Amino acid sequence: MKARAGSTFAARVLAAVRRIPRGRVATYGDVAAAAGKPRAWRAVGNLMRNCRRADVPCHRVIGAGGRLGGYGGNVAFKRSLLLAEGIQVSGSRIRHVDQVRLTDFNTRAK
């Protein structure tokens, strides 16, 4: 098969997202880096799209610069979830992203 790495990569991405503690977020680039492919943030979004499961806090994955990114069209719902976790969201932008951004979730966050 053409690069079954997807399985490993996907699993790593999901695992990384799962390691994101509540009230904390990570960008696609961070998740991709945690998966071992800092340049595969594109694929991360792809996997997230196909994810849609409660096991993974996909709503904690945001775009770079604090952008909400997307959520299958339910961006409003994603924003609500973030707000419920204590993350301040201003319009389609995260406030104090650097404050809630988790780039070190590779260290078994909590």
Added chain:
DNA sequence: TGGTTGACGGTGG
């Protein structure tokens, strides 16, 4: 097997 898509990132205007 090959081509297109996509919850994107970054730079430029």
Added chain:
DNA sequence: TCCACCGCCAACC
């Protein structure tokens, strides 16, 4: 600050 174009990797058809 917002919009548009280009570049990237993996999954899907």
